[in-house]
Amino acid sequence: MVPYPNMTIHESIKAGIPDAMRAKDEVRLRTIRSLVTAMTNEVVAKKRKPDEFLTDDEAIAVLKRAANQRKDSIEQFEKAGRNELAEPEKAELVIISELLPAQMSREEIEVVAKAKIAEMGADKSKAGMVTGAVMKDLKGKADGGDVKAVVDALLG
Numbered sequence: 001m002v003p004y005p006n007m008t009i010h011e012s013i014k015a016g017i018p019d020a021m022r023a024k025d026e027v028r029l030r031t032i033r034s035l036v037t038a039m040t041n042e043v044v045a046k047k048r049k050p051d052e053f054l055t056d057d058e059a060i061a062v063l064k065r066a067a068n069q070r071k072d073s074i075e076q077f078e079k080a081g082r083n084e085l086a087e088p089e090k091a092e093l094v095i096i097s098e099l100l101p102a103q104m105s106r107e108e109i110e111v112v113a114k115a116k117i118a119e120m121g122a123d124k125s126k127a128g129m130v131t132g133a134v135m136k137d138l139k140g141k142a143d144g145g146d147v148k149a150v151v152d153a154l155l156g
Contacts, residue, residue, distance in 0.1 A: 031095045086103035104142040124155045
């Protein structure tokens with residue numbers, strides 16, 4: 001995931017700029033710069049100084065937002081038949097995915113979901129509540145779509 005283990009995610013992404021420049025990796029450089037900008041904007045939006053760093057949870061939220069934006073762009077470009085525009089977005093999505101913490105598998109999510117369903121005594125009508133509770137417990141370790149699919153399958 002993060003190339004510099006004793007730094008926060010935000011710090012290590014920012015520290016990746018010189019590495020990308022030295023490697024002459026234009027896609028990685030462009031992606032990292034856009035992520036650093038998004039994170040700085042998030043810091044400012046939280047009414048902190050621009051030179052401060054986000055916590056890891058805040059940085060993960062920004063990374064997920066960036067990944068979702070890339071996915072949406074890819075989908076829109078492909079629908080419009082503009083594959084030449086979708087390709088750079090796909091390349092950036094790969095880099096962003098590398099920076100995100102590893103996501104849990106459906107099997108791992110299922111274990112947590114089963115425990116939460118038993119704890120809540122939930123039935124099909126409370127699928128949304130169970131999904132929300134599982135997402136809260138997993139705090140960014142699992143994709144929301146996967147959690148919803150697992151919970152729906154278990155309660156369906």
